[in-house]
Amino acid sequence: MESSLIAAAKGGDASAFETLMGAYERKVYALCLRMMGNPHDGEDCAQEAMLRIWQRLSQYRGDSAFSTWVYRVTASCCTDALRRRRPQSSLEAMQEDGFDARDDAPTPPEAHEARETQRAIAGALADVPADMRSVFLLRDVHGLSVEDTARALGISGGTVKSRLSRAREKLARSLRAQGFGPQNRDGR
Numbered sequence: 001m002e003s004s005l006i007a008a009a010k011g012g013d014a015s016a017f018e019t020l021m022g023a024y025e026r027k028v029y030a031l032c033l034r035m036m037g038n039p040h041d042g043e044d045c046a047q048e049a050m051l052r053i054w055q056r057l058s059q060y061r062g063d064s065a066f067s068t069w070v071y072r073v074t075a076s077c078c079t080d081a082l083r084r085r086r087p088q089s090s091l092e093a094m095q096e097d098g099f100d101a102r103d104d105a106p107t108p109p110e111a112h113e114a115r116e117t118q119r120a121i122a123g124a125l126a127d128v129p130a131d132m133r134s135v136f137l138l139r140d141v142h143g144l145s146v147e148d149t150a151r152a153l154g155i156s157g158g159t160v161k162s163r164l165s166r167a168r169e170k171l172a173r174s175l176r177a178q179g180f181g182p183q184n185r186d187g188r
Contacts, residue, residue, distance in 0.1 A: 002066060010057050017054055024067065025050075027142070028074050034137050035078035037126055045081050049074040064151045071144065071152035075134045082130045117180065124174035132167035139164050 008016035021028075028049050033042030053073050060069050125133060138149045139160065150157045175181050 006057070006060065006066060009054075010060075017057070021050060021053065024070050027067075028070065031071065031074050031137060031142065032078055034125075034141060035075070035130075035134060036081065037122070041081065041085075045078050046074075048081070049077040052077055065148065068144070068148045068151045071138060071142070071148075072154060075138065075153055079130055079134060120175055120178045120180055121171075124171050124178070127174055128167050128170050132163045132170065135160055135163040136167040136171070140168075 002020065005016045005020040009020055025046075029042060029046040032045040032049060033039060036042045036045050053070060056073065060066065125136075128136065134153060135149060138144045138152055139146065144152065146157050146160050150160045153160070155163075172181065
């Protein structure tokens with residue numbers, strides 16, 4: 001079914017494209033939100049990514065899964081947008097836009113601790129360079145394989161592994177510095 005929708009969309013059938021992308025819309029937005037750090041920029045990038053996917057659909061050759069190609073276009077769109085602006089604290093911006101990080105019924109201390117943890121993670125993730133962050137998000141958050149992540153970003157599998165390792169180390173170091181997780185003997 002997906003292949004017939006791709007073929008129809010490549011032929012200019014906007015309805016087929018809309019149906020095809022219905023399955024990817026939330027995933028595209030989720031990746032954009034995490035990479036951009038706030039709902040407003042996430043929405044803008046998601047819209048830009050969908051437009052790029054439509055405009056470049058003729059370039060999809062089927063060498064990889066369609067989802068991998070969609071992630072690649074989306075990640076590229078976010079990377080371009082990140083180059084045009086400087087990083088900012090994503091959790092604070094999300095909370096300003098009404099995002100509530102609490103679960104169903106936390107106690108006030110639990111809610112406070114959860115907010116602090118999420119703020120620390122968001123801040124630490126914002127400090128990770130965009131090339132490492134995109135690998136971390138695709139691999140560890142979205143669950144893509146090393147190979148699919150490599151194809152999505154147009155890099156080698158070894159580069160994925162290297163960037164992922166450095167991103168994890170940078171996140172862990174940043175979180176430890178903020179008092180989260182086990183501390184090394186030398187306090188780092």
